[in-house]
Each structure stands twice: as structure tokens, then as C-alpha cells.
Amino acid sequence: MELCFPAVRCTLPSYSSRRRTVGRGIVRCGIAEPSGMPAPMGQKTKYNDGFFEKAFMSLFARKMEKFGSGKGDDGKMKWYDYDSFVEASKKVMQGRNRKQQQEVVREVLLSMLPPGAPAQFRKLFPPTKWAAEFNAALTVPFFHWLVGPSEVIEVEVNGVQQRSGVLIKKCRYLENSGCVGMCVNMCKLPTQDFFTNEFGLPLTMNPNFEDMSCEMVYGRVPPPFEEDPVSKQPCLRDLCSISNPSAPLCPKLQG
Secondary structure, eight states, X not given: OTTOOSOOOOOOSSGGGOOEEGGGTEEOOSBOSTTSSOOOTTSOOOBOOOXXXXXXXXXXXXXXXXXXXXXXOXXXXXXXXXXXXXXXXXXXXXXXXXXXXXXXXXXXXXXXSOTTHHHHHHHHSOSSHHHHHHHHXXXXXXXXXXXXXXXXXXXXXXXXXXXXXXXXXXXXHHHHHXXXXXXXXXXXXXXXXXXXXXXXXXXXXXXXXXTTEEEEEETOOOOOXXXXXXXXXXXXXXXXXXXXXXXXXXXXXXX
16 A cells, blocks of 8 residues: 555544554544544534644645646645645546546556556555455555545455455545545546556445445456446535536536
8 A cells, every 4th residue: 555654643532432453444533523433424524633644635635736736846845634635636627527537546646656666566465365355454544534434344255255345434535525526536436446457456446425435345346437336326416516406417427
């Protein structure tokens, strides 16, 4: 994984939410809700982001902003919060079709890796059950800043039961953007493609637009876009600022 730093800071408000059980794959970090869990559907979850979370947001946002504005990086460090990170993603969407948006995310991800990293990943993590389970376990603690709390779950891959699934409780990216197109074009499809084609480890992501949860399955080959249920998903009309209520499906999924 390209963002595996050991000193990830988890800032939790109460004992009930301070739960980090690596063996069971449960990590809840940064949630500022009294329950220690994401807010109910229709409410925006409050997070208490620490230094490392903000550093990751800023790094990603600066890369995204470069494509959104067309201007090069001036070398000055600018700090972003999560809302600013989402806004930078929205700017990337403007004037680009679905495939162009995915290509931008691919370029951003590649720009964050050292030369030869994909080839090295393929050597270290061939598409085996162990590799799939190992990457699922890594995803939970190291990507909570991006997607919120999650846990490792058992899934079926090619008829075999294995713990290579990750259940995201309520995706922070979808919750903050409220946009189906951003979820699919800027997260789901490019992430699936990056792991499957660049890293050689298949990954399928299944977002649930009813409760904003998402299931990630390492080791499972993703279906073609035309056969994926998300290709028929309408806008989240009450949540998306750029939605088209009259369209049968999200306009950002076309083209």
C-alpha cells in the first residue's frame, strides 16, 4: 500500500470509541461523535482529524488541485481540511468525462509512488488469498482518514471463504460529497483499476447508496462497468449540489 505509515494518530473522544483490535480488523479512529460511530443517514459525521490525517488530505488535495486548476505545484505547503479535499475533487470533475476523471485519479496515485512501485508490489503481493487478506487488514487502519471507520469481514472469492473483505461503515468521501459520480468515477472505478491492473491484485468495491456503506473485496475481479449495478444509479437528489433530479441516472456516469 502506498500510504502505509506506522505513526498514524487516532484521536478518539471516549473509551467506548477507542477500539483498536488488529486481530479482528476493527479500527475506529478520528470519530468525534459521542457514540464513536458515524452519524445516522442524513447527518454529517463529525471527525477530529489529527496531524497525519490532515497531511494525507493536503497531499492528495494538492495533487488533485494541480489537475483541477491546470497550474503546477508552486512548492509551498498548503494545509487542507476534508471539505477542501472534496472541493479539489469536484474541480477535477469539471469539463471531464467519466474516463478522463478516472485517468486523473490514476495519475495522482502513480505520482505518489516511487518509480517501479507497481512492479515491486506485484512481486511482494501476488494475487493469492494471503495477499488479499493482508491488504484488507492494512486498509482498515491506514485509510480511515479517507473513508471513515471500517472492519475486515469474511467474503467469498472464487468459492473460497476468506477474510479479504473490508466493510466501510459510512464512507466519508460519499457522505461529504453527496455525489454518486464522485464516488464512482473518483474512487470506486480508479481504485479498482489501480489495484487490478497496476498492482495485479484484483479488487471489487460495492458502494451502498442507501446507507453510504461500502464493501471492498480484495481478490475478486471487478465486473465491466456496463454490468456493474452502479452504472444505473440515479443521483442522490437530496444530498448532491450538482444533481439532476429529472435524470434517470447520475449524469456523471455517462460518457
